[in-house]
Amino acid sequence: MTLIDLAPSAPRTDRLATLPIVVIGAGPVGLAAAAHLIERGLDVTILEAGADAGASVREWGHTRFFSPWRYLVDPAARRLLEAAGWRHPSPERMPTGAEFVERYLTPLAALPAIAERLRTGVRVTAVSREGMDRTRTRGRAAAPFVVRTRTADGAIERLTARAVIDASGTWSTPNPLASDGLELEGIDEIRDAVTHALPDVLGRDRDRFAGRRTTVVGAGHSAANTLLDLVELARREPGTRVTWLIRNARAARVAASADDDLAGRAALGDRVHAAVAEGLIELVDGFEILSARRDAGPVVLVGHRRGELAEHETDVVVNATGFRPDLAPLRELRLELDDIVEAPRRLAPLIDPNVHSCGTVEPHGFRELAHPEQGFFIVGMKSYGRAPTFLLATGYEQVRSVTAWLAGDTESASTVSLELPATGVCSTDIGGSGCC
Incomplete structure (x- = not known):
């Protein structure tokens, strides 16, 4: 060393x-x-x-x-x-x-x-x-x-x-959408349909999502925040559809924990999973993105899901991959x-x-x-x-x-010391600059 x-x-x-x-x-x-x-x-x-x-x-x-x-x-x-x-x-x-x-x-x-x-x-x-x-x-x-x-x-x-x-x-410098960590093949073809994490869904960026199909990619808290905003937008704007796409079988990072002293974060996971259970969010799990293409209007994400070649079609992609x-x-x-x-x-x-x-x-x-x-x-x-x-x-x-x-x-x-809240599984990918 x-x-x-x-x-x-x-x-x-x-x-x-x-x-x-x-x-x-x-x-x-x-x-x-x-x-x-x-x-x-x-x-x-x-x-x-x-x-x-x-x-x-x-x-x-x-x-x-x-x-x-x-x-x-x-x-x-x-x-x-x-x-x-x-x-x-x-x-x-x-x-x-x-x-x-x-x-x-x-x-x-x-x-x-x-x-x-x-x-x-x-x-x-x-x-x-x-x-x-x-x-x-x-x-x-x-x-x-x-x-x-x-x-x-x-x-x-x-x-x-x-x-x-x-x-x-x-x-x-967000992570790429591709599951292998490399820049997504076909990203130039769909770039105008991809947004940074934490878009202002209910405010500044509303028109981009209203009445359209949005897929949020990522399993952390920035993804969860955006998903909940999209659910609220869907209540107000007919035709708005929400999909949550993750590469793992389970979104462990937004799972609620009784040990979390940060109440807002602890509640976030419960709200997202409840929305999935109610059918307000479509969960596509186990999807590893390989590439993307454009078929006329829609974006098509191509990847593997549980060992099989799979495709997912959407209008807008939110990159919340960290x-x-x-x-x-x-x-x-x-x-x-x-x-x-x-x-x-x-x-x-x-x-x-x-x-x-x-x-x-x-x-x-x-x-x-x-x-x-x-x-x-x-x-x-x-x-x-x-x-x-x-x-x-x-x-x-x-x-x-x-x-x-x-x-x-x-x-x-x-001489270093630090007082921090007790937490369970957590993430501060919400801001990328140290937000929580």
Whole structure:
């Protein structure tokens, strides 16, 4: 196994000491990282691909969190906000994504200490070391990071940094529809009929689904939310039909659990399975999608079902198959990732979805998130790779520990603790950026 240097990251050159720490992503975890860095007096630059902070959360803003407010606000962010007169929302209330942005992320991003360091409409396309590809070792730890970006108008820029925290999430990189994980054969032919997870079925996107056949692909909570919205739409709009297509024989991830402290999530599975039993949702289980085609108007999904070749016809497909990290911009960095879930190797055993639910993940920090590339960390939903067991509170503790380490406070960085709700089988694929 590659040895990882976990010594305190005091600047090794005068030049490094003058450079900021770059945070990629201005979602809840990225802004929390910025808040912790600012509290410690460290310079930070925050880069957000969207037009505003919390851009990914805005896209599923009509969806309600499973977690109440008391699990959704980072402690350092809260301290900065309250110093400016902000009041914490009712701790036990569960907000929608839109409320979360309006009442928390937007005020946080607007604080002068953060606003002056935040750049929106800037997409990170690559991260490397100055003058070095991943094969060069000598002098590597003393070389600044180079962060290449592309602005909304297409301009290419380069920033230098003493450290980089990647909190970009996974919302923009959903898993493909094909069961083998590869891009679906025929996707170009049907692309205009495929939507991202969590469309606003009863609002913004209503016309796309009303009076049509919709197939939701996926067995997690984002699929369940969309299915229930479609059932409601079908009550109002004649001709609206709802199909739930999964590759397993049973949708275990949305099964209710008596051990789940998040009541909204516990009830979700009951409601979906009740709708299936009532015939409001057609369940097509054991269907492994291989390819797709267009027969005049309808979309045809082609696959195997219980060992036999099968086809499924529909008008609209909702891709709720979960998310994966975009690792392409990090190719020139020395990362140590788990072979299965693509999380940092030390973290992967703690979050394995075959063993752990959200509430059984142990507290973890900079040690579990470290890579051979000293000074680079992946945090938040992206740190979990393909594991769907992330909670925002976990991400907040991650960045508290990481920022303490970057400040040279190894004692604080090493002392990790976390209060999480007890959960049964769970998933936070609802938002792909750490929503629950």
